[in-house]
Amino acid sequence: MQFVIPSNQNDRKSINDALREIGDHLTIKSTATDSIKDIADMLKEDYDMPRRTVNRLARVMYEQNFNDKADDFAEFEAEFEMLIKGVK
Numbered sequence: 001m002q003f004v005i006p007s008n009q010n011d012r013k014s015i016n017d018a019l020r021e022i023g024d025h026l027t028i029k030s031t032a033t034d035s036i037k038d039i040a041d042m043l044k045e046d047y048d049m050p051r052r053t054v055n056r057l058a059r060v061m062y063e064q065n066f067n068d069k070a071d072d073f074a075e076f077e078a079e080f081e082m083l084i085k086g087v088k
Helices: 009-047 051-063 066-085
Strands: none
Touching: 009 051
C-alpha cells in the first residue's frame, strides 16, 4: 500500500501538526529516558545499587503489580526446581 499525499492544504496542515506533536512527545520521552538513567547512575554511585535492580523496582512500583510478579516468579521457581534441578 502506498501513501497518497492529500491535495487539500488543510489535510496537509493537519498531518504536519500531528507529526510535530509526535516529535514533541519523542523529545519529552528522550528527556525522561535521560533523567531515568541519571537517577539510576546516582543510586549506583551513592548506594552501589545495580541498575537492573533499580529498573525492576521502579517498573514494579510504576505498574503496581508486585503480587503478579511474585506469583509469576513462584510458578517459575517451582517449574525450575522440578524440570532443571530435579532432573539429573
